[in-house]
Amino acid sequence: MLGIENLTKRYGGKRAVDGLSLHIAPGEICGFIGHNGAGKTTAIKCCCGILGFEEGDIRINGLSVKTDPLACKRILAYIPDNPDMYEFMPGIAYLNFVADIFGISQKTREAQIKKYTDIFELTQDLARPVSSYSHGMKQKLALISALIHAPKLIIMDEPFVGLDPKASHLLKGLMREHCGKGGAIFFSTHVLEVAEKLCDKVAIIKDGKLIVSGTMEEVRGNSSLEDVFLELEGDAHV
Numbered sequence: 001m002l003g004i005e006n007l008t009k010r011y012g013g014k015r016a017v018d019g020l021s022l023h024i025a026p027g028e029i030c031g032f033i034g035h036n037g038a039g040k041t042t043a044i045k046c047c048c049g050i051l052g053f054e055e056g057d058i059r060i061n062g063l064s065v066k067t068d069p070l071a072c073k074r075i076l077a078y079i080p081d082n083p084d085m086y087e088f089m090p091g092i093a094y095l096n097f098v099a100d101i102f103g104i105s106q107k108t109r110e111a112q113i114k115k116y117t118d119i120f121e122l123t124q125d126l127a128r129p130v131s132s133y134s135h136g137m138k139q140k141l142a143l144i145s146a147l148i149h150a151p152k153l154i155i156m157d158e159p160f161v162g163l164d165p166k167a168s169h170l171l172k173g174l175m176r177e178h179c180g181k182g183g184a185i186f187f188s189t190h191v192l193e194v195a196e197k198l199c200d201k202v203a204i205i206k207d208g209k210l211i212v213s214g215t216m217e218e219v220r221g222n223s224s225l226e227d228v229f230l231e232l233e234g235d236a237h238v
Helices: 040-047 069-074 091-101 106-119 135-147 165-180 192-198 216-220 225-233
Strands: 002-011 014-024 029-033 055-060 076-079 153-157 184-188 201-206 209-215
Touching: 002 040, 014 040, 014 055, 014 184, 014 201, 014 209, 029 040, 029 165, 029 192, 040 055, 040 153, 040 184, 069 076, 076 135, 091 106, 091 135, 106 135, 135 153, 135 165, 165 184, 165 192, 192 225, 201 216, 201 225, 209 216, 209 225, 216 225
Parallel strands: 029 184, 029 201, 076 153, 153 184
Antiparallel strands: 002 014, 002 055, 201 209
8 A cells, every 4th residue: 555665855965764665555554663853754744745755766556656646645644743724714614625625525525524523522613713723623623634535545643642542542443444444554653552552563763764664563572662662772771
C-alpha cells in the first residue's frame, strides 16, 4: 500500500531524511518512532505530497507521489500533529467542504458524517464554529474529515495528542477496523506503549536514517519497545 524507496530530503546541506526505504502492506498498522528532529514529520509530509524530495520515490497503491500526486491524494488521508482548519466555519460546513473536495455523494457523506460524529460524540457541536472547539474537539473533527472519504491509506502525525482516553480508545478501534477492511495506516508517535500494543510493524528513525524496521515481534524480541528504542538511541544508561 505504501512503498518508500531511498527517500532523501535535504534542507540546505542537511539531510533531514537520508535514504529511507520502508514498505507497508494492506492490512498493516506501522508505527514510526524517533526523537524530536529525527525526520519523522518530514518523511510523512513527503509521503503526502506536501514536501518535494531530491532522491527516491514514494508509491501509494502502486501510484507515484512524484508523477501522480493528485491520484495519490485521492486515496489517502493525512492528519497533521496540529490540525489547521478554517475556524470560521461551523463543524458541519467544514466536513461538507472536505466531502466536496473528494466528490462524495450527498447520501454517502450524510451517512459517513453521522457515523463518525456519533462515534466521537461531536454531533451536537457541529453547528458551532470550529474556533469555539477545544484542541481535543478539533482533533476529533480532523479525524472525522480524514475518514469520511474512506481512504485506502491513512497517514497520521502524533494522532493521540490532545485526545482524551475514551477518544484514544475509539481511534485505536477505528484504526484496526480500517486495516481489517484492507486499508493501511502509517503514523508517528512518542507513546511507545500504544505503538507496542497497536502496531503490526514498527520503524525507528534517527538523524534521518532508518535504523531498524520489521514486525513488532522482530523489533521488540524479548524486550519492551521502550527498551529497544532507548538502546538504539544510545540512551539506555543515561
